[in-house]
Amino acid sequence: MIGYVTLGTNDLQGSAKFYDGLLTVLGASRTMDMDTFIAWGNDPAAPMVSIIKPFDGEPATVGNGVMVSLLASSKEQVDAVYKKAIELGAKDEGEPGNRGDNFYAGYFRDLDGNKLNAFFIG
Numbered sequence: 001m002i003g004y005v006t007l008g009t010n011d012l013q014g015s016a017k018f019y020d021g022l023l024t025v026l027g028a029s030r031t032m033d034m035d036t037f038i039a040w041g042n043d044p045a046a047p048m049v050s051i052i053k054p055f056d057g058e059p060a061t062v063g064n065g066v067m068v069s070l071l072a073s074s075k076e077q078v079d080a081v082y083k084k085a086i087e088l089g090a091k092d093e094g095e096p097g098n099r100g101d102n103f104y105a106g107y108f109r110d111l112d113g114n115k116l117n118a119f120f121i122g
Helices: 010-025 073-087
Strands: 004-008 030-032 037-039 047-052 065-070 093-097 102-109 113-122
Touching: 010 030, 010 037, 010 047, 010 073, 030 047, 030 093, 073 093, 073 102, 073 113, 093 113
Parallel strands: 004 047, 065 113
Antiparallel strands: 030 037, 037 047, 093 102, 102 113
């Protein structure tokens, strides 16, 4: 089971502002906040999303084919997360909509180019 997902960033404060605004839509808030690492979640014992300045001091880069999926409680929440991401400067990677019979998702890239989606099954 996933405990948390970490995304590299080259601008910790800019990325933190993006995720503060975005993850609020899912009811998440900061659970950890350090000089080079920030994590958000709904509960410290539940999965979290985090950002980090790379430990090796090299620039953060995007993993091709890597994506973080954010579980939403409804199609409306998927729409709200996607809309908030775009408002915060994210790049569209696929507007919210049905992908298959029971899968609804919207895709975007954060300020560092990391790919995310918000999804709902049902």
